[in-house]
Amino acid sequence: MTIDAxxxxxxxxxxxxxxxxxxxxxxGMMGVGKSTVGRKLAALLxxxxxxxxxxxxxxxxxxxxxxxxxxxxxxxxxxxxxxxxRLIEGGRAVIATGGGAFMQDETxxxxxxxxxxxxxxxxxxxxxxRVGRKDTRPLxxxxxxxxxxxxxxxxxxxxxxxxxxxxxxxxxxHGEAVTRILQELGRCL
Numbered sequence: 001m002t003i004d005a006x007x008x009x010x011x012x013x014x015x016x017x018x019x020x021x022x023x024x025x026x027x028g029m030m031g032v033g034k035s036t037v038g039r040k041l042a043a044l045l046x047x048x049x050x051x052x053x054x055x056x057x058x059x060x061x062x063x064x065x066x067x068x069x070x071x072x073x074x075x076x077x078x079x080x081x082x083x084x085x086r087l088i089e090g091g092r093a094v095i096a097t098g099g100g101a102f103m104q105d106e107t108x109x110x111x112x113x114x115x116x117x118x119x120x121x122x123x124x125x126x127x128x129x130r131v132g133r134k135d136t137r138p139l140x141x142x143x144x145x146x147x148x149x150x151x152x153x154x155x156x157x158x159x160x161x162x163x164x165x166x167x168x169x170x171x172x173x174h175g176e177a178v179t180r181i182l183q184e185l186g187r188c189l
Contacts, residue, residue, distance in 0.1 A: 008182050016182060017045040019189040023093045024181075025084075025115035027160055029153055030099035031130035032122045033169045033177065040178045042094035050087045052097045056080055064098070073100075081107045088114045099152070103159050116188070117163035118181055124150050126171055164188060 008016070024041065026034040035051050042049035053064050056079055060067055067076045080101055087095050088110060095115070102108050102117070111117050122130075128146050160166075165184045169177040 007179055008186070012186070013044055013182060014046075016186055016189065017047065020045070020047075020092050020116075020185075023088055023091065023095050023115045024185070025088070025095045025097060025111045025117050026120050027097050027102040027111065027117055027163055028099065028120040028169075029122065029127055029149070029156065031127045031149075032099075032120045033130070033174050034096035034120055037120060037169060037174045037177050037181070038094045038096040040174060041181055044178065044182070045094070048090075048093040050090070050093050050095045052080060052084050052087060052095060052101065055083045055087060056098075059083060077101075077104050077107075080104075081110070085110055099156070102163070103156055108159060108162065112162065116165065116185070118165040118167060118184070119160040119163035120167055120169050120177060120181075121160070122169045124153060126169075127153070129171075 024045075024047075026038050026041075028034055038051070039049050041047075056067070056076075057063055060079065062070070064076065067079070077100065080098060081104060084095070084097060084101060084107055087093065097107075097111070102111065124146065127149050131145060131149065165181065165188060167177055167180045167184060
């Protein structure tokens, strides 16, 4: 049973937004809801939302999958790091990163030093259900999605755990995760 977190008033959310002095950077596994939660969080806080993968695709004029296929993961991660650095330099905003971004030492260090890292987490079953909705995940091609997600989650959790805020995003509405993030931000700021 999930206990609903008490919601914050509009005034409390405005006060929280006023205290923010750097971007909120969402990290976590593919399919956890970073983009959806990020958009909702940004709207509530009156901030811009930036999706790192969308920014990478716009800069490269090709999809993440095409970048992986044509140039490989190392090339993609280098471009990803540069895009995330640019987004962080843009100041107060909510930024959703790709699932592997926080695994890269330079990118993780940058996010931890210049942003507020929020690890959005979910169980494997929920992740498998969510990523099954679209076929755009290059790391899931050529294998059993459940096995790949379970393996990636186990490999990545020690890195994600470096984020100062950890919030679960289960099968419920994304608004519940947004509320928990706001509460945790209120404790940290």
